[in-house]
Amino acid sequence: MLDRFSFKGLSKDLLAGLIFIGFGLAFGHASLNYDLGTALRMGPGYFPLVLAGIIILLGAIILIQSFFAEADETPIGGVPWLALLLVIGALVFFGVTVRGLGLVPSLFITSFMSASASRQTSLLGAALIAVFLTVVSMLIFIWGLGLPLRMFGPWINF
Amino acid sequence: MDLINNLGLGFDVALTLTNILYCFVGVLLGTLVGVLPGIGPTGTVAILLPITFTFEPVTALIMLAGIYYGAQYGGSTSAILINLPGESSSAVTAIDGHQMARQGRAGPALATAAIGSFFAGSVATLLLAIAAPPLTRLALQFGSAEYFSLIVLGLVASVALAHGSIIKALAMIVLGLLFGMVGQDLYSGQPRFTFGYFELYSGINFVSVAVGVFGIAEILRNLEDEKTRTLLVKNVENLWLTKEDWRRIIMPILRATGLGSILGILPGGGHVLASFASYSLEKKLSKNEKEFGRGAIEGVAGPESANNAAAQTSFIPLMTLGIPAHPVMALIIGAFIIHGITPGPNVINDEPALFWGVIASMWIGNLLLVLLNLPLIGIWVKMLTIPYRMLFPAIIAFACIGTFSIGLNAFDIYAIAVMGIVGYVLVKLDCEPAPLLLGFVLGPLLEEHLRRAMIISRGDPMTFLERPISAGLLAVAAIAIILSLLPSIRRKREEVFVEED
Numbered sequence: 167m168l169d170r171f172s173f174k175g176l177s178k179d180l181l182a183g184l185i186f187i188g189f190g191l192a193f194g195h196a197s198l199n200y201d202l203g204t205a206l207r208m209g210p211g212y213f214p215l216v217l218a219g220i221i222i223l224l225g226a227i228i229l230i231q232s233f234f235a236e237a238d239e240t241p242i243g244g245v246p247w248l249a250l251l252l253v254i255g256a257l258v259f260f261g262v263t264v265r266g267l268g269l270v271p272s273l274f275i276t277s278f279m280s281a282s283a284s285r286q287t288s289l290l291g292a293a294l295i296a297v298f299l300t301v302v303s304m305l306i307f308i309w310g311l312g313l314p315l316r317m318f319g320p321w322i323n324f
Numbered sequence: 325m326d327l328i329n330n331l332g333l334g335f336d337v338a339l340t341l342t343n344i345l346y347c348f349v350g351v352l353l354g355t356l357v358g359v360l361p362g363i364g365p366t367g368t369v370a371i372l373l374p375i376t377f378t379f380e381p382v383t384a385l386i387m388l389a390g391i392y393y394g395a396q397y398g399g400s401t402s403a404i405l406i407n408l409p410g411e412s413s414s415a416v417t418a419i420d421g422h423q424m425a426r427q428g429r430a431g432p433a434l435a436t437a438a439i440g441s442f443f444a445g446s447v448a449t450l451l452l453a454i455a456a457p458p459l460t461r462l463a464l465q466f467g468s469a470e471y472f473s474l475i476v477l478g479l480v481a482s483v484a485l486a487h488g489s490i491i492k493a494l495a496m497i498v499l500g501l502l503f504g505m506v507g508q509d510l511y512s513g514q515p516r517f518t519f520g521y522f523e524l525y526s527g528i529n530f531v532s533v534a535v536g537v538f539g540i541a542e543i544l545r546n547l548e549d550e551k552t553r554t555l556l557v558k559n560v561e562n563l564w565l566t567k568e569d570w571r572r573i574i575m576p577i578l579r580a581t582g583l584g585s586i587l588g589i590l591p592g593g594g595h596v597l598a599s600f601a602s603y604s605l606e607k608k609l610s611k612n613e614k615e616f617g618r619g620a621i622e623g624v625a626g627p628e629s630a631n632n633a634a635a636q637t638s639f640i641p642l643m644t645l646g647i648p649a650h651p652v653m654a655l656i657i658g659a660f661i662i663h664g665i666t667p668g669p670n671v672i673n674d675e676p677a678l679f680w681g682v683i684a685s686m687w688i689g690n691l692l693l694v695l696l697n698l699p700l701i702g703i704w705v706k707m708l709t710i711p712y713r714m715l716f717p718a719i720i721a722f723a724c725i726g727t728f729s730i731g732l733n734a735f736d737i738y739a740i741a742v743m744g745i746v747g748y749v750l751v752k753l754d755c756e757p758a759p760l761l762l763g764f765v766l767g768p769l770l771e772e773h774l775r776r777a778m779i780i781s782r783g784d785p786m787t788f789l790e791r792p793i794s795a796g797l798l799a800v801a802a803i804a805i806i807l808s809l810l811p812s813i814r815r816k817r818e819e820v821f822v823e824e825d
Contacts, residue, residue: 296717
């Protein structure tokens, strides 16, 4: 019984229920700052508050169901932390540097980071993919579609 | 004879050189992402959407639509050749199609898929052209109460047709609706849930949401467990069908076209349901039921025709009511809005060239797809050898440039990152991302119509039940929920979807 509970402690439904309740509480709490109005003239807080109530209710049902469900579900499985860090990091890096560095260097490093998120890609392989993607993107987006993006930004002096 | 005049106008628009070219680009890209497992049409349309902003509206929509139905064709290729469906609606094709490939009949399997898809796609496009005008006339009588009920029905139906837990799918819809609330309130102008970020005043960029929950979350899922694909068939020879094959596929294609056309209108991935339903139907009707699962050609002909018919008719709610039946349709609504067109019943009258041009382009697109998929099958087989580790950095790079180019706003890129993490966590917990995106797109509309309907009825919520069309729509929504929660139906539903996993 005890080990079943410890397994259940990490079940998908339990986590999903908690996440939905969490979102509901956060949105619900924030909606209270806005004018609720009446059912006739709803204020900006009315509809979000109703939705927050519904999602908390649904989250609670999922949560309660998780205690009674059969323990036959597939495990959550591991998280590829390094890959997650590299992919998300690549996106953030692009956002931070695309104006300053310009498209070419920013995209090159973004592609390099995301390519190395695969365990099957070596550093050299990632660099090659990054060079290829940068060249292709320049051809498609700058030369082909004529997007108004700077290739090299003010942080680099040429 | 209106139909012929309208289609004439449509072909005038669709047959210009630019539009044929972009229709071709669309179906080519669609086939490509359909073939390649790990990239779906939703992510692709989201990434390419910003690029189409510089096009004429009709050209943009022709290309985006092409990506969507092109992916239905392409998905069958990888399902048959490597037993990995490139698109969820092709999952059922893999069962018998891959068995046929193992028996050295990959050619006839691919040909059957293409012929069935072409026939079904053409018929369903004609249905779309016939059904659209009367439906828009009905829709023009809709008031806010009807629209509110219609959106509720659309959201609920997307749940009933999704697989997995219904409660979770409902919660995903509500979460999407809540994300849709971010930004300035329509009536009072008050910023909501913006945390003081000025960038959020106009709401979370919906391209960021789509790229995040479909593109990035999917990439992270795939990186959990990297596998190398093995290609069973290196060369496909002999695409011809025997007389016996023809005899066996005609009825399944006809039945599946009808079934798919009806199910495609339903919101929420009707094309996936259509292919599963058609497979079960053919299995039941077949004299040699035992052959199913061991390479029955009917098991390829039915589902492939059904999903293509459904892909075409799922444009009906979009074009007539402005309600998306599929996440890709939700993105196409975004494309309409960005081009300054409000999707809905007025499009057919205000922009007849656009409306009929897009419909006519679907025929051209379906024809191009047959040419692309049969004689050029060798190229797609080669494409399957591109490893995923080279593909996903390209997806990320294109997503970054595309999203940034919309508003030259770095905030939209950070939104992708956040939505990617949220999407990844929820998908990992068996929550489907499609209802979230539909909720996100429809949230503001739902709130607007609710508030307007309540003002018109002077605060009486009974208005939704007193107006007959509104009451009817809500009743259907309630029945859909109750039915999908009933234990017996639930078991059936799980059986239908079990083969997908």
